[in-house]
Amino acid sequence: MTDDIFYATITELNAKLRAGEFSAVELTKAFAERLTALGPRFNALALPLTNDALKSAKAVDGDLKRERFRGPLQGIPFGAKDLLSVAGQITTWGAKPYALQKFDYTATALTKLSQTGALLIAKLAMVELAGGGGYRITGASYFGPGKTPWNTDYWSGGSSSGSGSAVAAGLVPFALGSETSGSILTPAAFCGVTGLRPTYGLVSRYGAMALSWTLDKIGPLCRSAEDCGHVLQTIAGGDSKDPGSAGKGFYYTPEYHREWKDLRIGYAPVDFTDWADERARPAFNAALEVFRAMGVTLVETKLPDFPYGALTGTIIAAEGASIFEPLVTSGQVDQLADPKQAAGFRAALQIPAKDYLRAMRVRTLAQQEFRKLYSNLDAILAPSRFGPAPNISDPLDARGPEPPPDRQPGMTALIPAGNLMGLPALSLPCGFAAGLPVAVQLCGMPFSENLLLSLGKEFQTRTDWHRKRPALAP
Amino acid sequence: MKLTRRIVLASALPALAAAQTSPTPAAPPDYLAISAAQYKKNADALAKVPVPIETEPAFHFKP
Numbered sequence: 196m197t198d199d200i201f202y203a204t205i206t207e208l209n210a211k212l213r214a215g216e217f218s219a220v221e222l223t224k225a226f227a228e229r230l231t232a233l234g235p236r237f238n239a240l241a242l243p244l245t246n247d248a249l250k251s252a253k254a255v256d257g258d259l260k261r262e263r264f265r266g267p268l269q270g271i272p273f274g275a276k277d278l279l280s281v282a283g284q285i286t287t288w289g290a291k292p293y294a295l296q297k298f299d300y301t302a303t304a305l306t307k308l309s310q311t312g313a314l315l316i317a318k319l320a321m322v323e324l325a326g327g328g329g330y331r332i333t334g335a336s337y338f339g340p341g342k343t344p345w346n347t348d349y350w351s352g353g354s355s356s357g358s359g360s361a362v363a364a365g366l367v368p369f370a371l372g373s374e375t376s377g378s379i380l381t382p383a384a385f386c387g388v389t390g391l392r393p394t395y396g397l398v399s400r401y402g403a404m405a406l407s408w409t410l411d412k413i414g415p416l417c418r419s420a421e422d423c424g425h426v427l428q429t430i431a432g433g434d435s436k437d438p439g440s441a442g443k444g445f446y447y448t449p450e451y452h453r454e455w456k457d458l459r460i461g462y463a464p465v466d467f468t469d470w471a472d473e474r475a476r477p478a479f480n481a482a483l484e485v486f487r488a489m490g491v492t493l494v495e496t497k498l499p500d501f502p503y504g505a506l507t508g509t510i511i512a513a514e515g516a517s518i519f520e521p522l523v524t525s526g527q528v529d530q531l532a533d534p535k536q537a538a539g540f541r542a543a544l545q546i547p548a549k550d551y552l553r554a555m556r557v558r559t560l561a562q563q564e565f566r567k568l569y570s571n572l573d574a575i576l577a578p579s580r581f582g583p584a585p586n587i588s589d590p591l592d593a594r595g596p597e598p599p600p601d602r603q604p605g606m607t608a609l610i611p612a613g614n615l616m617g618l619p620a621l622s623l624p625c626g627f628a629a630g631l632p633v634a635v636q637l638c639g640m641p642f643s644e645n646l647l648l649s650l651g652k653e654f655q656t657r658t659d660w661h662r663k664r665p666a667l668a669p
Numbered sequence: 670m671k672l673t674r675r676i677v678l679a680s681a682l683p684a685l686a687a688a689q690t691s692p693t694p695a696a697p698p699d700y701l702a703i704s705a706a707q708y709k710k711n712a713d714a715l716a717k718v719p720v721p722i723e724t725e726p727a728f729h730f731k732p
Contacts, residue, residue, distance in 0.1 A: 329704065409727065501718065505711035512708060538700030542708060550712040555726030557718045562727065 201229060201365030202664050205271050205422040208368055212259060212270040219252040219259065219270035219314065226272040227316045230366040233667065234317070237347065237364060238339040239357035241277040242285055242318040248272065255312045267425045269312030274367040276355050277318040278325060278404040279305055279413070288404045289336050289354070290323035292527040302402025303437070304371060304413050304430040311429050319357030319370055323531055325378060325406045326354045327515040328539030329508075331592040333585070335533035340587045343386050344665040345631050349584040352385035354378040358416045359386035363632075363665060369417040369426055373403060375410045376507045376614040380636055383416050383622040384579035387632030389651065389661055390416045391423040394641045395617030396441030398427070399434030407514040408439060409555075410507070410614055419661050420621060420651030424449060427644060445644060452649030453573075455489045460637075460650075461496030461572040463605035469598075470605050472582025475633045478626025479578050482635045485657050486576060486650075496572060499564035501557065503608040506615055509546065509554040516543035535592075558615055565616045573646060574639040577606035579622040583631035613638045621647040624660040632660075 200208070200222070212219060227245040234240030255270045280286045280298035287293050305315060320338035322330060333340035333350045341356025343349050344364035351360040355372025359382025362370050372379045374392045383390025391414045398413040405411060415426035424447035431445035462483065471479050487493055519540055522528045528537040585591065613620050620638040627633065639647045655661050 329707075502711075502714040505714035508707065508711045509715065512711075534697075535700045535704070539704040542701055542704035545705065546708055547712075550708070550715065552726050553712075553715050553720065555728065556720050556724045557715055558727045559724050560718070560720065 198365070200225065202418065203368070204418045205267055205368055205425050208271055209267045209269065213264065219255040220249060222270065223248050223252040223272050223314050223316060226367060230274070230317055230361065233364055234357075234361060234366055237342045237344055237351060237357070237360040238336070239320055239341065239360045239364070239366065240317055241287060241289075241320045241338060241357060244281070244284065244315055244317055248314045248316045251309070251314050255314070258312065265312045266429070268308065268429055270314065271368050272314045272316045273308065274317045274319040274358065274361050274370040275305060275315060276321050276358050276370070276372045278321055278373055279371060280402040281305060281315065281318070284318070286318070287337055288324055289321035289338065291337050291530040291532070292522060294337060298402070300402060303399035303434050305402070307430050307432070313429070316367065319361050321356055322354035323533070323536065324519065325373065325375060325404065326536075327406045327511070327519060328531070328536030328543070329512070330533045331535040331590050332533050333587045333589075333591065335531070335536060337532065341382070342587060343584050343631065344667060345387060348586055349631055350385060350587050352382035352584060355382045355416065359383055359388060359390070362386065362388045362416050362418065364667060365664065369415055369422055371413060371430070372416050373411060373413050374614065375406050375511060377610045379414050379416060380579045380610060380620060380622045384634035385584035385632065387624045387634070387660070387663060387665075388416050389418065389420055389423055389624065390414065390622040391427060391644070391648070392613075392620045393427060393431065393644060394441070394619045396439050397431050397443060397445060397642065397644070399432070399437040399440055401434055401436035405518050407511045409514065410511060419655055420623065420648045421449065423621065423651075424648045443642065447648065448645055449649050449652050452646065455491050455653070458491040458573045459494050459571065460486060460491050461494050461575045462577065463497055463603065464495060465603045466577050466581070466605040466607070469602055470581050470607055471578055472628060475578070475582050475628035478628060478633050479635060482623075482625035482654075483576070485654055488657070489653055493576075494572065496568070496575065497603065498606065498608060498612055499561060499568060501561045501564070501612070503611040503615060506554050506558055506561070507611040509550055510558070512539065512543035513546045513551040516540055516546065520544060561612070562616055565618075569640045574637045574643070574650065575606060575609065576635060576637055577609050579634040579636040581607065583628045583633055609636070609638055617641060619644050619647060621651045623651050623654055624663070625658070626660055
């Protein structure tokens, strides 16, 4: 096997497995060895599960021999953020107080992947408690700061840190992450991989750590938009064990997309001229031009005027504090790596009910305005993050210079806004700034994943940013 | 040299002055107060949004 295998897409790997170029056992062993050897370099590895994966791989090889094909994920190794439970295995949620935690059940998303023959080779590192309480240092994790494989002096993004860096470094073909507000899109952007945040309720959260019942979502980080489609098709679907489940499935149909010329994509020019980090502007503008060349109609637009940061800040803090109240009252919260998070949880227990309720009522109003916005748009295009990853020693709450007061906000609040509205978003690598990857996101209407993935697939047919590999020292 | 009270005082003065002006170790930031202030700021921002009386919270949240 050459290094090319480690950067192949799911579709390519599955074709080689079916053609008998290598077995599922050989593929699993190769990825597991690479992950064990290189994962610690990026603080990406939480728990190897090689033995169980190899047992399952043997069964997959038997199925392949008998031509029992179960779809594109059959025989494909993968990793999962350590907030998803696997029965009998340690699930830390990235936090020291839970270092020995075990559940006797497996997360629904992982069960579904297992049923199609995908092979879980490891749990991957994450920001402690998915960043609940509000983290201010990249080292806010039981596993240390996540590092991007493009330059280990820089952050991988969070909270699905290991999921982003492991895919980028070719340690797993794909990984599951989760997003409450930015935790898939950010590591996808900073690590240069393709990340999909599904519509709220489309993927069951049963067996996943809860940070915010009304915001948490599970989604894939992959090498391509097409791979995201295959993974989503497998993990989506109604689940009576998840009270937030939308009861809907997803069938990936990239071939049935609408004509590009019939699509209206909103964007804010100020994002590309003023808000974006100067070093990243050429990449973002080039991405905009790719979409223009596809023939879609680019429409200048702006988000409805709501305090999105205050909304997510209140809702996540209040719901998270309720969830982790026992951690706070026991005093174990002080074992977290970031003292800001412990303080954030403590202070959040004092948020008055009226403030939480007001936030949820304002959210209703914002949702109504978003429906109006999307009545005239198919998707919104914006930078996933407005610049490359910060240095791992930089505080994450550092404020840059104050922008001019008359500058329009553009889509700077699209991550909290999209999460509040439960909207799907796809992050696509679109170039580099200062040697680090940057990405754009497409944010669509609820359950419009097929449209976003079709647009993403076309973008990746016209560009090769998703094919770039970091130079890893031996 | 005879050690007078004046000489002892003069030699000790710079050290005394330095001790009085040297900065005390910086106290760690009060993250509890910072977090509480942020939540208050969030609440203030939300209080500025007019909410019609019939608006229900997005409890049964469906996108």
